[in-house]
Amino acid sequence: MALPNCSLKVNKELLDTSFESYRLSLDSIPTYNVELDAAVAEVKLKDSQYTLDHVRAFGMYNYLHIDPWYEDSVYFVDSKGRVLNLTVTLDTALGKPCEMFRFESDPSSCEGEQLCASLSLTSATWATLSDGTGKLTLLRTSKRGESSHIKWEPVFSERLGEPFIIVHSLAHMLSNVHTIEVLLLRIQKDPSDTKGSGFSISLEWITVDNSAGQGENEERKYGVRKRRMMKGKTVPHYTAVEPLGKGIIVASEKPFAFTEVDGLPLEEPPAEDMEVENSDPIYFWQQTEEDVTVCVRLPEGTTKDDIRFKLAVDCLRVGVGDHAPLLDGQLFAPVDPEASSWAIKDDKSLEVSLQKRSEGPLWSEVVLGDRRGEYLMSDEQKSQLQQRLSYLTAEDLNPNPEKDKPPCNAQELEDCDMFPEDSSTLMRFDGATLKPTHVVSLGSHQFLFSVNTDPSEMPAFCLRHDVDALLWQPRPHQDNDIWEHISTFNALGKATCKQILMLSVTLKPLNFLLIVILQPEAISFFSLFIPV
Template sequence: DTALQKPREVFRLPTDLTAYDNRLCASMHFSSATWVTLSDGTGRLYFIKSGKRGNTASEKWEIMFNEELGNPFIIAHSVSFVKSGVHSVAVLLLRVEKDELDTKGSGFHVTLEWLTVAEISKEGDHRHEIFKRRVLQGKSVPHYAAIEPSGDGLMIVSYKPFKFVQDEDDKLEENDDAETTNEKRDPLYYWQQTEDDVTIAVHIPQDITKDDIKVHFSPDNICVRLKDQPPLMEGTLYSSVDHESCTWIIRDNKSLEISLIKKNEGSQWPELILGDTRGEFIMDSSQRSEISDSLMHLTSEVMNPNPEKEKPPCNAQELEECDAFLEDSASLCRFDGDTLKVTHIIHLGSNQYLFSVVGDPKEMPCFCLRHDVDALLWQPHPDQPENMWEHIATFNALGYVQASKQDKKFMACAPDYSFAALCECLRRVFIYRQPAPLSTVLYNRKEGRQVGQVAKQLVATLEANDPILGFQATTERLFVLTTKTLFLIKVNSGN
């Protein structure tokens, strides 16, 4: 069960990479059962058709796309999907680049390039071309970054936030929109109120006469038109009015004054027309004084007039470092691929990220977070906006145990969640099985009760002192890669 067959070569990079300076390690990701994405570490990306892997008679892998994409990168994630009859592969490329503008920080920033390559058919010729390129930038390497199976969105768990970097044309358009928005516009109308009525003043052009103005009152609505133009004011009033008593007049040929009689006398309106922000409320001195008096009980001239009371106010000087909320604490974000905006964000706080695992190849990778002493596994569901992350498994006390392993390097779990495992930098591998029923009777003497389930810890020591470079779990086995050897550990359910 732990014997490996002789390796068989399926692909060889076509170029000699030893001549390249500053190259990274090659990286690859299995996009689907038949597609592979590969980086040679020099900045070149390959899309490879592997055929049905696992078949001993499978042919060698075939390059379907390769292109130089600038600075070296590693592949963070990739997916293969078909949309509208067109096959596409989306891939996330991770780079750490120098940032000349960052003079106070590390001097580097992290970029995630979200690349979509689609199959193009022209005159019977089938080839793959880059269809879309998007770039996100942040200040920390993401713990977790994965593209949704449909290619429509992206999820990131990171300590520092990421945001999309726009093209120059998009930046110019955004700046123009921002300038337009930031320009201070004069209010369309001014309004004030008493306990009995509301008065509205609307500026009108000088050439407008009384016959050009049409004002329609109803118990809950108002509509003001000038000539045959679209409504100047229209909408639902905050509260009902006595529409038969409402009036309007023209003041000095410059403004239209409208008087509304409140049906509920004594009530204060926080707004005139629901959702309309084009007006400005004018408050008189008596109203200001009344509001100030109503808030007097919430203020004091003394910093802490009663320090011995049951619930004293918070004193920031007594807070410890662990009580402070970190501005850049780890967060889980979901980005929309069309709008390039965040649709969901969750601040993880003290829920430390532990590892990720592919439970179902048709779903996004799961991620594991520490919750108190336990480790909880979460499955993203991008097609369920109201319930996007589902708790699917718990590893009891794993959060506490892994914190004690100072030399921990990798963590993983079985796709069926039957066990979790971690390895140190050298030699030792720890396996934590889920609680399982006992075949014999076991009593807890201190509590005087029968124990129904027991969780076991297994420790494996490799017969090599070489650094561990890779760690992967399947349902029954653990693969541990060192600089010289690939170890296969059988995790027997009977152990």
């Protein structure tokens, strides 16, 4: 069964085609520094945590948490096992660190595996906390903005197996039952993975509520109501639970699939839905540096009047009569619709000529996520490719060391030297069936970062689109376009993540007022105001 492929629809009104460049401002930025009486609780990777996934998940962890409900507050865990709060007053100064919660025992003294303590600010009055040893704690915080000095009250604490970090959490009320959804990330040894790193990635979706003990005079107690396990091969770029726990969204280089519910394996592994049925290609395509030619097979007896053709700058739709479209979705790169054309050849195929808007870059596919076509390379292109790669296939290890391009030994490459795979996907899973309902092939749309634009909604994520960086907001209540393009970083598609972080404060209509640098013994804050 093929996956339900979808596409990301760009809002052209948010694109600035006349954008030229940024201008450097030399205005000084206010900087504040706070000395700490104990170091930040940093946990360094062990020798056994040697893969790139370990570095992504635990080695690059941000120990400082900005409160999305109260932007003047930040939290961190120190080496004494305390959750500390700093109230940021950008116009004047910073308040002293205030203790909000303290672990019963020092996590650093625990034997066995330990990860960094992780904190997720679940709602305006709740938080979830992991001590890094496998223990999950739910905390009632009151309204943090109004009661910033009231200590947090633990209402649930339980060990949930191997150590994990919290990647997302949210709270909701249904039928007078308070429910908290939490996503936990683990990297575990996988003996069956003999050809890979030897590890597998697990995402566990935990549902905790207070449905137990609902008598008139009986206090409602929180407990784990449901546990769902997903498995994958790479640390996800993005993952979050939908409001009301109706589903989950995951963006990753390799797809995830649900494998267990409450400790029991699924009877029908969802991985079978990942397989695409083998069939003959329904279209063939070629390309040059200037254009792309697509030949689509047509049903017998098709006439010109039967063709349903629609072409935009970044979308193509080809159909026959009232039947389902033969090609429908987002193009790999922008084209010039006015310079493009189509024609019926020999009453058997429809030939579509697409004029590339930018000459040079070669496409890896026509429509993103559509694998039903076959790419035909011309003899000239084959010859050029063989000449460019000849130094890699020479019989001698290094036939000519003086050349600019010495031979490459793939065995010497580490995981971090590899290019990201073109198979990266953005998937939405239904919370009831645990099966994918929407799938987008990201292809060349490199994942850049995620950010909370509105605490009442799911985190937004930023993807590279050609030379721009586009911000997408998940809207799971919309049946069709569940990912909405809400803003654009002009000409930042090729910038490094660090550059994007420093420049993200200029994003309109959204404002990020705080840049933070965390050091072992001190925390520095940089504020930057941009008028809307």
